[in-house]
Amino acid sequence: MHSGDEGVVVELGSRWRAGDAAVLLGGIRRALARDVPLTLVHRGAGGGSLLQAASGEWPRLRCREIVQGRHASFRPRSPRWTQYRLPAPDPASGPAREPAGVAISGGLGGIGLALASRLAAAGHRLWLLDRRPAAGLPAAALRRLAAVVTRTHVVVDQVDVTAAVPAAPFPITRLVHAAGELDLTPVGELADDDLERLAGGKAGALRTLVRALAPAGLRSVVAFGSTESRRPHRLFGGYALANELLRREAARLRQEHPGMRVVTAEWSLWSAVGMGAAAAAMAGRAGFAVVPPDWGVQVTEQLLDERRPAPEEIALGGPQPTPDRPLAAIGGVGGSSLTMDDASVRRLVELCRPGRAARHRPVGPRDRVVRAQVAGHTVYTWGSGCRDWNTRTPRRTG
Structure with a gap:
């Protein structure tokens, strides 16, 4: 300094x-x-x-x-983007047909169990890793875990993945890193040691997990981050930093393991489940988008499937979707468009470029980040490299 x-x-x-x-x-x-x-x-x-x-x-x-x-200050920079359609879940498609071994860190949390229920329906074998013991779960969570166990092979290990990962009980080819800690403390009250612990926890756990599982054939990773890493609110300094470092660690792992798909999913709050469930209810009433659990786990399942094209980073939050525009985006900041069906995509294109037919191209190997931005009644979407995130409404062309 x-x-x-x-x-x-x-x-x-x-x-x-x-x-x-x-x-x-x-x-x-x-x-x-x-x-x-x-x-x-x-x-x-x-x-x-x-x-x-x-x-x-x-x-x-x-x-x-x-x-x-x-x-790379907090001022906007000139964008260089192209429009692009993010693959969206198809409610009629059902679960993926090819079972795999899936590890879920934070697997006994609300989001972890919601995802486990979805993956169990597809017949995937599940390895749930969590710091808490299964016996200490609330009754509702225990019932959900019991239902998962009746549908597929499940192994639960109580372990702190920031320190070490035990031997996998069966071959693991897919990983969801959903473990994390929410500590709402003002930056002015953060002690050095507390911030040190918060900052590196999620990123360090991701590296530990990948290091342990990669030699045995790990092919796909979804790391749950947070939109707070992009534009944090007050009290979220330590949490935002932890998720920023997670995103950066995921980028390093992509470079080190070019044959492995690593997606960073920077979600908004999930409704009804997860650490922010209570806050999500208030955010939803205030008009901000929250992630419905059934929809969120369906998207996650698709992101885990390395055969499907997907960007390397996804951010989701912002204004509430409507039946006429089932889109979630970070209004005025930037984020990823997640559309629900082909009709939604067509409506989105009409909103993006009124009066013109805009073609969406499939995801390519160079597509890294997907954005959407709401300005008034217009929704702008584009794909870009990871360095092109900014806060300015993109200039309309055509």
């Missing part, structure tokens, strides 16, 4: 390391104390999400982020 009369500069490396939390929090505190701008410079370590959360708590805090020699 360097500081002077003109500002504070925090330099991190190519990946998040032990001690970075203290350095970054120290930079924020020093910039606030001196009332000077804060610049974060790194080559892939991350940390910008924490600065955004801190800026939300202290509006006078001026921050920017510089990554690998390119300017």
Whole structure:
């Protein structure tokens, strides 16, 4: 960390390391104390999400982020995107027909059990990993787990996947990383050690899981992140940083395992299940999109199927879908369009480019991120490389 009369500069490396939390929090505190701008410079370590959360708590805090020699502050940049249709679940298709061995970290949580129910119906063998013991689950969760056990082969292991992964009980070819921790603490009250634990937990667990399972034939990974990593709200600084680091770790794993599909699903709140179920109910009443569990697990099942094309990153949140426009997107920020059927896609195209027939191309190997943006009554969608996320409404063409 360097500081002077003109500002504070925090330099991190190519990946998040032990001690970075203290350095970054120290930079924020020093910039606030001196009332000077804060610049974060790194080559892939991350940390910008924490600065955004801190800026939300202290509006006078001026921050920017510089990554690998390119300017990546919170100001918009010129987009370079093309329209693209994200494959959507087909309610009439039913479960996938090819059973596989699937591991689910956080498998005894609300989302984990909802996904297990869906995968059990398709005959997949399930390995549920969780820190909590199955015997300590609430009665409703125990009944759901018992129903899953009656439909397929299920093994439950109580384990902290941030530390180690036991030997798999059967060949695992697909992994869902749904484990995580929600700690709503203001950035100003975060202790260095607490942020250190929160920041690297999800990313470290993902790497531990992949390292353990890849040698035996792991082919597909879906890592559950959060839209908070893109535009965090107040109190979500540690949570946002954990999910930002998860996204960055997933990108590294793609490079290290080119034959493995790794998708980062940065969901909004799930309704009725998961850590944010109560908050999701309020968000839904306020008009924001939440993920219906039945629909969310169906999408996840499709993302797990490495035979299907899919982008590497998906973000989902924003304004509530309507029967006329069953679309979820991050309004005014950016996100992924997830359409429910072909008719929805046609309506979406009409909204995107009124008066013109826009063709959607299938996903290609270079498609990494899918976006949708709501501006007034118009929905814009496009696909792009991972560096093209921004907050500006794209210019309409044609």
